[in-house]
Amino acid sequence: MKSTRIMAAAMLIVATGLPLHAAQAQTAEVHRTDLVQHDLSVPDREGVQVRVDFDPGAFAPKHLHPGEEIAHVLQGTLEYQLGDNPPVTLKTGDSLFIPAGTAHSARNVGSGKASELATYIVKKGAPLVVPAK
Secondary structure, eight states: OHHHHHHHHHHHHHHHHHHHHHHHHOOOOEEEEEEEEEEOSSTTEEEEEEEEEEOTTOEEEEEEOSEEEEEEEEESEEEEEETTSOOEEEETTOEEEEOTTOOEEEEEOSSSOEEEEEEEEEETTSOSOEEOO
């Protein structure tokens, strides 16, 4: 009976510790902060501006947008891959134009955090980010 209680207590400790361990293991994340979303003078279009912060080693898998994106690196070093083209590395102060519907990914390849200012001209009401197939 005593060994059953000890085993149950050990399992409870392990079970409650797993989410904490999993959260600690997921340190390389991408964080998005919406800054501006506003209708444009062009029918059915809106402008959206987002700050995207990348933890060291973070990766944003291939995705696309329902319009154009202009990415401006605010801090760090980011590697972008557009479609099947070779990767392009941008440092603080560099910018990149991403055509509408182009599948692309981004990765923090620097030694610290990285940030970009993403400006989108997109179809109003469409999902801003769509995973690429």
